[in-house]
Amino acid sequence: MKALIETIVRPLVDHPEHIEVKEEETDYKIRYHLIVHENDVGKVIGKNGRIAKAIRTVVYAAGSDSNKKIFLDIM
Structure with missing residues (x-):
């Protein structure tokens, strides 16, 4: 999923x-922390958060096989 x-994002x-992706896993959820250069945060989030929402949609769909809830934080 990190890949x-x-x-x-690349x-x-x-x-x-x-670009750095950190994974934090518990019994019920997996949280990914996407860390990018401070000048690139706006590009990854996009206007009104549209790009971030699209990235999250793809990540959530790819992780739907898992029984755990998946979260993606962009920093």
Whole structure:
């Protein structure tokens, strides 16, 4: 899943070397923390959060096989 997130985000940012995805897993959920360069945060979130919503939709769909709830935080 980390590779999927990086693959989606890499073409959107100006500083792809600063992309970092951290995974935090508990019994009932998996939380991914997407960290990008401070100048790229707006590009990843997009106007009115549209790009962030699209990224989350893809990630949630890809993780639907799991019984755990999936969250994606963008920092």
